[in-house]
Amino acid sequence: MSDLRIVAIPGSLRKASFNRGLLVAAQEILSGRAEVELVSLADIPLYNDDVRALGYPEPVASLRDAVERADALLIGATEYNFGPSGVLKNAIDWASRPPGPPLAGKPYGLVGASTGGFGTVRSQLQLRQVLLFVQALGYPGSLHVSGAAALFDEDGKLIDEQTRQSLSDFLDGFLAFLERVRAGE
Numbered sequence: 001m002s003d004l005r006i007v008a009i010p011g012s013l014r015k016a017s018f019n020r021g022l023l024v025a026a027q028e029i030l031s032g033r034a035e036v037e038l039v040s041l042a043d044i045p046l047y048n049d050d051v052r053a054l055g056y057p058e059p060v061a062s063l064r065d066a067v068e069r070a071d072a073l074l075i076g077a078t079e080y081n082f083g084p085s086g087v088l089k090n091a092i093d094w095a096s097r098p099p100g101p102p103l104a105g106k107p108y109g110l111v112g113a114s115t116g117g118f119g120t121v122r123s124q125l126q127l128r129q130v131l132l133f134v135q136a137l138g139y140p141g142s143l144h145v146s147g148a149a150a151l152f153d154e155d156g157k158l159i160d161e162q163t164r165q166s167l168s169d170f171l172d173g174f175l176a177f178l179e180r181v182r183a184g185e
């Protein structure tokens with residue numbers, strides 16, 4: 001399944017983001033099995049429907065295009081105040097609008113790391129609710145990495161082998177899910 005294209009979206013703008021670190025590790029783990037393109041939400045403006053009516057700004061058009069072309073999305077579900085980060089929700093709002101919209105029917109998987117004890121579980125649940133409305137197709141498996149400060153280095157690289165193995169197991173399940181989606185099961 002090496003022609004599989006996955007767009008990885010971190011919910012954080014932080015350079016050493018743990019959630020970005022998880023996606024980079026996923027890119028390494030999936031090497032040879034899927035092409036994982038890591039995008040940044042740094043240039044995505046705040047959603048404004050007046051702006052949308054005039055035409056999508058370039059960074060938004062580029063994100064929408066990446067989502068459109070992807071076979072699947074892998075989202076790093078940064079959790080702020082028991083919910084997804086604003087930048088992530090904002091990006092989803094942009095990608096949920098016509099034409100298309102790019103998120104409709106798009107398979108996705110959620111992973112997340114937080115410094116707290118619940119590994120973004122609340123952010124992920126809220127994201128599933130939001131993505132249900134836009135009719136994206138969620139992989140039911142999940143990965144919750146808690147106590148992240150001890151598992152990543154100062155650059156945000158995943159350094160914990162047990163977490164890397166859990167991520168690898170999650171990705172095996174995610175790819176099997178994507179194969180089933182492809183087969184129309």
Ligand SMILES: Cc1cc2nc3c(=O)[nH]c(=O)nc-3n(C[C@H](O)[C@H](O)[C@H](O)COP(=O)(O)O)c2cc1C
Binds near residue numbers: 017020082115
């Ligand atoms: C505004 C804010 C709110 C936060 N709220 C939560 C929270 O609800 N649950 C949690 O586990 N961690 C929370 N944290 C800690 C984050 O897990 C931590 O900052 C983490 O590094 C953010 O993800 P990132 O590494 O991808 O940037 C919060 C951090 C900030 C800055």
